[in-house]
Amino acid sequence: MNASHGEPPYEPAANPGQQGAAHPPSPSGQGHGGRPPGQPGQVPAHYPPHQPPSGPPAYQADQAFAPGGGLQWSPISKRHGWHRLLTAILWAIPIGGVGAFIVWGNGGLVPAVMWVAAVGLAVVLAWLLAELDRRTYGYVERADDLIVTHGVFVRRLIVVPYGRMQFVDVTAGLLERWMGIATVRLHTAAAATDATIPSLPTAEAALLRDRLAQKGEERSMGL
Amino acid sequence: MRFSEGTHRLHWATVPLRAFIFLIIYFVLLGFPLLLTQTEDGIVLALTPDVLARFLIVTIPMGLIAVGTGLWTWLALRFRVDGDDLVVETGLLRKNKRRIPLSRIQAIDLVRPLVTRVFALAEVRVELAGGERSEIALRYLGRHSAQQLRAELLALAAGLPGQTPEAPERHVWRVSxxxxxxxxxxxxxxxxxxxxxxxxxxxxxxxxxxxxxxxxxxxxxxxxxxxxxxLVMYANFTVAMSPDGIRLRYGLLETRMQTLPPGRVQAVSIIEPALWRTLGWARIEVTVAGYAGERQALSSTLLPVAPRHVAMHLVSQVFPGTNIDAVSLIPASSKGVAIDRADGAGTDDVVFVARHGWPCRRTDVIAHARAQSVRLTVNPFQRLLGLATVHVDAPPGPVQVAAADRDLGEARAIVESTARRALAARRSGGGDPTRWAR
CATH class of the missing domain: 1.20.58 (Methane Monooxygenase Hydroxylase; Chain G, domain 1)
Known part of the structure; x- marks a missing residue:
């Protein structure tokens, strides 16, 4: 093999670290008050752990889904559960009605009642799940990234750096608009990112979108 | 010829080539059936003057249409380099102009399908980040002017003047x-x-x-x-390094010459099937943001097979300043129950490495500067055991980097440290690979 390490053909890391370390924390004077007080990004907790950790090192197992740095999860609106319940009911009415009619025509009254009961049970289950889901949802804007956590069965914690956001969109369906809530979705170049915050009060969603867009612009870069 | 000045068209031979292809399709679908006559003993091929006249009456206008459309498409497509953009104009009556910032170029391919080899033509494909429709295919240019265009576009994308001669290259490996x-x-x-x-x-x-x-x-x-x-696709695979990127050449029937500019590779996977390990072979697959959809599957291979040390050398060229084998991998928790057992995961200042798989071992590598987001997931099984999986997300492609079955607290520490390293790597300039020569 004639692969000599002559000159590095790639762009050399001309000034690694210097500018990055001296990078001033961007001004937070836009009056939204969304910036958390702590700067959790400052303490270098080293991984792999055999290096001497300086500062708060490993997380406890029960702290794995905590926001960290003395921050609190911002919850989503309590209307999340009601929104899901209403959606479920709107689906359940035609399914329950048409299904019950067909079952009633074929099998009589008792199976029809059982069908309606099953649909009703599904609605209640959907509502219960949505309510549990709402309790697990939380997001925090940190100095350099947004973290979102949610999930009833599979728990998730997603860290999206502001510099990686391609765009932020806010969507609100008819029902959502009527209830005064909206969904904020963050898009990065990775399809797997899936950082979605549903059921935020409309005003809060707009403010969050503006803050995220601004922070994204400050730190934006190519792929 | 300089592509950075003036407006250019495709090679003139595109016209007869297109007309020829059109006529072949016509002949198979319509022309040949016209030559057949229905008689009592079935369908026969009888070239009577009657039949020939019928054939010619249809074929001559079709030939004119074929030449006409070929000429039309040839006249309709013009391209030029305007400042930092490549401008492609199509259409004679309804004009359509596309401006492509050269700094967005993810890769440039030179493709030579079998048909075009007769005419010494080549297709230039410019891959851009994002979307299915984000490639520009110039079919076809002369072979030499195609290489010239490729060199000029790469030079301009690198921030050098367009007259820069094609960058010299250094042969790395040839797969026999x-x-x-x-x-x-x-x-x-x-x-x-x-x-x-x-x-x-x-x-x-x-x-x-x-x-x-x-x-x-x-x-x-x-x-x-x-x-x-x-075998047909990757025959004669050669890898070469040059200042404007990694150059790959391969193909038996359709030859391809791919150029991946520096910093365009998002993530790398080193794959070692069980039998290859005894022979010391490895394969490299990469995620490049430009190739979406089926093109991703077509051109995700950086090296179909090579001795492991060659593969490792190539990976260290892709992610400069690191050595994958030197990254110490922390083994996954012994409580994990998956068959596809995670071997471990580790990180240094440049890359995050996760190794897993049995019997086919995969080592997934992503540069911190390229990481899009970091995720921590716990499925119900893992929750019983107090485990978690850390994903470092790359753009869609064959490489998914995930460190499975870590202890919960450790997993969160990995998430935080990865996020921090990614931030540091992006700030130190590793995140913006445009204008790599400046």
Whole structure:
């Protein structure tokens, strides 16, 4: 093999670290008050752990889904559960009605009642799940990234750096608009990112979108 | 000829080529049936003057249409380099102009399908980040002018003047045909399938039972797909390094010359099937943001097979300043229960490495500067055991980097440290690969 390490053909890391370390924390004077007080990004907790950790090192197992740095999860609106319940009911009415009619025509009254009961049970289950889901949802804007956590069965914690956001969109369906809530979705170049915050009060969603867009612009870069 | 000045068109031979292809399709679908006559004893091919006249009446206008459309498309497409943009204009009546910032170029491919080799033509494909429709294909340019255009576009994208001569390249590796063939066969699924194929063939010959064809034919098709297709596609694979990127050349029938500019590779996977490990071979697959959809699958291979040290050398060229083998991997928690056992994960200042898989071992590598987001997931099984999986997300592609089955607290520490390293890597300039020569 004639692969000599002559000159590095790639762009050399001309000034690694210097500018990055001296990078001033961007001004937070836009009056939204969304910036958390702590700067959790400052303490270098080293991984792999055999290096001497300086500062708060490993997380406890029960702290794995905590926001960290003395921050609190911002919850989503309590209307999340009601929104899901209403959606479920709107689906359940035609399914329950048409299904019950067909079952009633074929099998009589008792199976029809059982069908309606099953649909009703599904609605209640959907509502219960949505309510549990709402309790697990939380997001925090940190100095350099947004973290979102949610999930009833599979728990998730997603860290999206502001510099990686391609765009932020806010969507609100008819029902959502009527209830005064909206969904904020963050898009990065990775399809797997899936950082979605549903059921935020409309005003809060707009403010969050503006803050995220601004922070994204400050730190934006190519792929 | 300089592409950075003036407006340019495709090669004139595109017109006859397109007309020719159009006429072939016409002949198969319509022309040939016109030559046939229906008689009492069935359909016969009889070239009577009557039939010939009928054939010519249809064929001559069709030929004119073919030449006309070829000429039209040739006249309609113009391209030029305007400042930092490549401008492609199409249409004569309805004009359509596309401006492509050169700094967005993810890769430039030179493709030479079999047909175009007669005319010494080549297709230039410019891949951009994002979306299915984000490629520009210039079909076809002369072979030399295609290379010239490629060199000029890369020079301009790198921030050099367009007159810069093509960057010199340094040969790295050539995959010999025998090695490629052996590597394609020496895989457990392929060996198992061929065993099934020969067994069914034997059964067919011994018992003359046609029903077994239902097994033989799909198995044969699978083998063709797994062995013959890659063999034709990746034959004569050569890798070379140059200042404007990694250059790959390969193909038996359709030759391709790919150029991946520095910093365009998002993530890398080093794949070592069980049998290859004893021979010390490895394969490299990459995620490049430009190739979306099916093109991703077509051109995700950086090296079909090579000795492991060559593969590692190439990876260290892709992610400069690191050595994957030197990254110490922390083994996953012993409580994990997956068959596809995670070997471990580790990180240094440049890359995050996760190794997993049995019997086929995959080592997934992503540069911190390229990481899009970091995720922590705990499925119900893992929650019982107090484990978690850390994903470092790359743009869609063949490489998914995930450190499975870490202890919960440790997983969160990995998430935080990865996020911090990614931030540091992006700030130190590793995140913006445009204008790499400036």
């Amino acid at each position: 045909f025998g090695t490629l063939l052996a590597s394609l066969i020496l895989r457990l699924p392929v060996l198992g399938t061929s065993l099934l194929f020969f067994a069914s063939l034997l059964f067919l010959l011994m018992y003359a039972e046609g029903g077994i064809l239902a097994v033989t034919i799909p198995v044969m098709l699978g083998l063709i797909r797994a062995v013959i297709a890659p």
